Amino acid sequence: MELTIDGRNVPFRAGQTVLDVARENGIYIPTLCWHPRIGPSSRCRLCIVEIEGTRGLQTACSVLAGSGITVRTDTEIVKTARRMTVENLLYDGHHDCIACEANGRCELQDVAYRLGIREYPVVSEPAQLLDDSSAMIVMDPNKCIVCGRCIIACNEIVGNDVLTFSQRGYRTKIVCDTAVPMAESSCVQCGECLQLCPTGAITEKKSAGKGREWELEKVNSTCPYCGVGCQVILHVDRAANRIVRISGREVPPNDGMLCVKGRFAYEFTESPKRLTKPLIKKDGKHVEVSWDEALDYTARRFKEIKEKHGADAFGFIASSRSTNENAYATMKFSRAVIGTNNVDNCART
Amino acid sequence: MTNSIQELEYAKLLFVIGSNTTEAHPVISYYIKRAVRNGATMIVNDPRRIDLCQWASHYVQINPGSDVAYINGLMREIIANEWHDKVYVEKFTEGFEELRKTVEGYTLERTSEITGVSVETIREVARILHEIHPASVVYTLGITEHICGVDNVRSLANLQMLLGNMGFYAGGLNPLRGQNNVQGSCDMGALPNVFCGYQRVDDSNARRKFEKAWNVTGLSPKPGITMTEMFADALHGSVKALLIAGENVIQTEPHMAHTIRCMEACEFIVLSEIFYNETAPYADVIFPDRAWGEEDGTFSNTERRMQRVRAAVKPQGDARSHWWIMNELGKRMGVDMKFETSNDVWEEMRSLSPGFNGITRERIETIGLQWPCPTTSHPGTPFLHVGGSFTRGKGLFAAIEYSPPAETPDSDYPFWLSTGRRLWHYHTGTQTHNSLGMDDLFGEELIEISPVDAARLGIKTGDWVRASSRRGTITLRAWVIDRSPEGLCWTSFHFAKACANELTIDAFDPISKTAEYKVCAIHLEKAADGEPLGSTLVPRRQARP
Amino acid sequence: MSDSINEILAQFPNAAADKLIPILQAIQNSEGYLPMEAIHAIADHLRVPSGKVYGVATFYNQFRFEPAGKNRITACRGTACHVRGGKNVISAIKQYLGVEDGETTPDMKYTFETVACLGACALAPVIVVGQKYAGKVTPKKAVTILEKL
Structure with a gap:
């Protein structure tokens, strides 16, 4: 099956939308409210295209591809309509990219750039107060384009049912519960809303000012908390040797979703309370020693105890918080070096 | 878990027992809530009215520690109505007659008295379990952290086999494991009775294989002791040295005063830790360990998926990987384990574990694989016991009697x-x-x-x-x-x-x-x-x- | 929780979310507005998140969240009323009552609101006092009506 987009014949599969087909073939159609995990909601009107034989402009995200249809994504009418939509969004809010946390990962910024929008007024005083009451998340209604992605994220994707639209028309605003500050709401700070927000309207509080998107290195890893094993992307400032923020990777088992611990509890690695040197107890007090001293001392005491009391006088507890490699090394050490099967892990607690 | 996390979203019936999912496994609770939105029926069984109840179609408040009686009561009602899957029971299980005889004693009235659940509710839950197939049983520590924890788990296994719910997509028996790598620690053989890949230490073939690979002789055929026994034996004097890698045992073990006595009695304690925690004062030596974020390696999650963990930042101070510490101690004690990188450890483990053999670091570069995965072309195993096949051949019913908790309220401690x-x-x-x-x-x-x-x-x-x-x-x-x-x-x-x-x-x-x-x-x-x-x-x- | 709200909810036993608007209307009829405690009570009653109730209630103009005065005065600012001097009528009412659009006098006697169109353009400019329409209103006439209340 084939359809025509901008004069090119492109293949498609049943069930694909015009937007899917265009994206698959590298044809640019801007979107704001669409996201792979959200699907079409036809709110932002940016994916409009001309389809031969239909009246007006159609939203590519919600029109199914059909055999033989002819789509145009680049006509003057389409471009003007898109530009007007984005300009209205920019005029309406307070989009100050220099100060914005989302600079570099903002979909509104990207579409404005793609559509060649050079000028728009940034009012000096934002009209609405931002909600920074909660521990982890900042909501800035002045940067909100009311695309509804956070609403779907909160209600349908993670089912936490906190965010909702209030009012209607141009007064529409996204609020927590009954328009209470986020800290007083039923929000559990999972952060799915900020992961799916296309602008700087919902951002991480703790990462503010700590590094631009393009400066941070992305490292794929697994969350260190419960047994679900959520896949995460660590956004790392290599020079400062610091994890700046964490986002969810859209692969199994979590498909991008995280909880408050997985997304926000990461600074323990850089805590000044970390142990940084081996310690040996001397006269009842722990004193810092070199690795060689600590290892030699431990090996000597282990040998003594083994000679005197035998291998089964040892007990080894591997960590269920650490890696498989570390657990295997503990297991091998107890069996191959000491010679005991007294090895266990904290599976029982 | 016999099944995969993402299958939960497509479950038709969820039987959640002893799992405060929205708090302990939030991301799994998202899938469960989505299943309910998709039209799934959910029965939440718990002494507490936990937040997940808000999504449940049925909330069953059971008395603490009465799970075995409750499940037995349900099974009696199912068998009495001939609601069990007779073909499945006949073909894939054994021990049914004995189970039937045992649960016979759990009449609706008696079950209700022990569990505090009304007779009507027991009937209703049994009817739902009969009407909707397959059911996915989800449980956590509310089932296992009892003196009858094993009995509880086997009771749930009985129920699922009786209903023919094992070996199907979105069915099965699904323990949600508490810690990020508790599955992995078990997979790696950090258990008293098995090597990595669950190969038994009392199997001489397994021992020979490991002796050869490790270039040692005389591996002990005698299963070791568990952590709780290590502490008790330290107090009694037969355990002299403990090496604890990353667990704050003073705070995690029950009866803290007892744990402290055990620690004080032990002659030599070595910790491998990232913080000077409540256990640290009792240690003779503390090695500064690398933390998550500094460590390269793998975790196994609750659905048996082995996934990559990567070092993103440089370690704090002189912190070293625990495998390196083990390797160094080994060299000083005359056994070179020959680990130079964490991948060396992985490769050695993989070569010795048939069930994990197909899981190379390259294959899990972007998405993890679920074991069993015996060869490098094997796609991994999303759910176990397909169509009713069990590791031991037939699934064995265990006839189990209810026993009350070790301590129950009285006039002094009400x-x-x-x-x-x-x-x-x-x-x-x-x-x-x-x-x-x-x-x-x-x-x-x-x-x-x-x-x-x-x-x-x-x-x-x-x-x-x-x-x-x-x-x-x-x-x-x-x-x-x-x-x-x-x-x-x-x-x-x-x-x-x-x-x-x-x-x-x-x-x-x-x-x-x-x-x-x-x-x-x-x-x-x-x-x-x-x-x-x-x-x-x-x-x-x-x-x- | 006020008893009257509980009584109203009791009239909708085992209700599902489709009864939300009738319940909101019933409570507003009884209380004159929707107190926040009513929003939470409705959410509990229907087993829906409080945000959903709040979102629906704020979507419709008919619902208010502040207690209203004894007399509700509504003036039209639609096109027909506007060209016939509706703006002056609105200014006169505001001046007389000393309140802005949407406000209630401190003595809780009057609440003044404007709407986009009352659908009675032939009578422009129009105001509504309580349930009663008054047509072809002048600023003077408006004040006279208010004085009589």
Whole structure:
């Protein structure tokens, strides 16, 4: 099956939308409210295209591809309509990219750039107060384009049912519960809303000012908390040797979703309370020693105890918080070096 | 888990028992809530009215520790109505007759008396289990942390085999494992009776294989002792040296006063740790370990998926990987384990574990693989026992009788105490308390008390209360909330200042040696008036009624 | 929780979310507005999140969240009324009552609101006092009507 987009014949599969087909073939159609995990909601009107034989402009995200249809994504009418939509969004809010946390990962910024929008007024005083009451998340209604992605994220994707639209028309605003500050709401700070927000309207509080998107290195890893094993992307400032923020990777088992611990509890690695040197107890007090001293001392005491009391006088507890490699090394050490099967892990607690 | 996490979204019937999923496994709760939105029926069985109940079609409040009686009662009703899957039972299981005889004693009336669940509810739940197939059973530590934990698990296995629910997509028996790599530690053979890949130490072929690979002789054929036994033996003097890698045992083990005595009695204690935690003062040597974020390797999650963990930042100070420490100690004791990188460890493990052999680091570069995965072309195993095939051949029913908890309330200690985890913290909090903002979300431990009991004792939310068991006393503030039924209090062990494990009982399941964290008896009294909880301390719960 | 709200909810036993608007209307008829405690009570009653109730209630103009005065005065600012001097009528009412659009006098006697169109353009400019329409209103006439209340 084939359809025509901008004069090119492109293949498609049943069930694909015009937007899917265009994206698959590298044809640019801007979107704001669409996201792979959200699907079409036809709110932002940016994916409009001309389809031969239909009246007006159609939203590519919600029109199914059909055999033989002819789509145009680049006509003057389409471009003007898109530009007007984005300009209205920019005029309406307070989009100050220099100060914005989302600079570099903002979909509104990207579409404005793609559509060649050079000028728009940034009012000096934002009209609405931002909600920074909660521990982890900042909501800035002045940067909100009311695309509804956070609403779907909160209600349908993670089912936490906190965010909702209030009012209607141009007064529409996204609020927590009954328009209470986020800290007083039923929000559990999972952060799915900020992961799916296309602008700087919902951002991480703790990462503010700590590094631009393009400066941070992305490292794929697994969350260190419960047994679900959520896949995460660590956004790392290599020079400062610091994890700046964490986002969810859209692969199994979590498909991008995280909880408050997985997304926000990461600074323990850089805590000044970390142990940084081996310690040996001397006269009842722990004193810092070199690795060689600590290892030699431990090996000597282990040998003594083994000679005197035998291998089964040892007990080894591997960590269920650490890696498989570390657990295997503990297991091998107890069996191959000491010679005991007294090895266990904290599976029982 | 016999099945995969993402299958839960497509379950038709969810039977959740002993799992406070929205707090302990939030991401799994998202899939469960989506399943309910998709039209799934969900039965939540728990002594506490946990937040997940708000999504449940049926909430069954069962008495603490009465799970075996409850499941037996359900099975009796199922068998009495001939609602069990006769073909499945005949073809894939054995021991049915014995099971039938045992559950016969669990009449609706008797079950109701033990469990506190009404006769009508037991009938209704049994009927739903009959009508909707397959059911996915989801459980967590509410099932295992009992002196009858193994019995509880086997009862659930009985139920699932009886209904023919094992070996199907979105069915099965699904324990949600508590820690990020508790599955992995077991997979790696950090258990007294098996090498990596669950190869038994009393199997001489397995031993020969490991002796050859490790270039050693005389591996011990005698299964070792568990952690709880190590502590007890340290107290009795037969265990002289302990090496503990990353567990704050003082705070995590039940009956803290006992754990402290064990630690004090042990001759030589070595820790491999990232923080100077509550256990550290008892150690003779402490090695600074690399933390998550500094360490390269793999974790196995609760659905048996082996996934990559990567070093993103340079280690703090002189912190080293635990495998390196083991390797160095080995060299000094005359056995070179020959680990130079974490991948060396992985490759050696893989070569010795048939079930994990196909899982190379390259293959799990972007998405993890679920074991069993015997060859490098094997796609991994999303769910086990396909169509009813079990490892041992036929699935064996276990006839199990109900036994009461080790300690039950009496006139001196009239309340049940149950313990668990909160959304905001992790275990003893070495990670969450040291991360910014987490203590703003939940900054001190609270004891949850039912409104009825609170009114009787003159306690309101925010008041200081003294909770005592036969083993210890803690003083902390009260949270009066209808999550707790009358007669039951609940708290966690996230805070050293008021740690539930000063109260919990060191009674263990005879097989798994898991402690009965979920039930003990306590006395409760008001200590002093307290301020209402400040705005940053107001315990949040999800608003859905 | 006020008893009257509980009584109203009791009239909708085992209701599902489709009864939300009738319940909101019933409570507003009885209380004159929707108190926040009513929003939470409705959410509990229907087993829906409080935000959903709030979102629906704020979507419709008919619902208010502040207690209204004894007399509700509504003036039209639609096109027909506007060209016939509706703006002056609105100014006169505001001046007489000393309140802005949407406000209630401190003595809780009057609440003044404007709407986009009352659908009675032939009578422009139009105001509504309580349930009663008054047509072809002048600023003077408006004040006279208010004085009589």
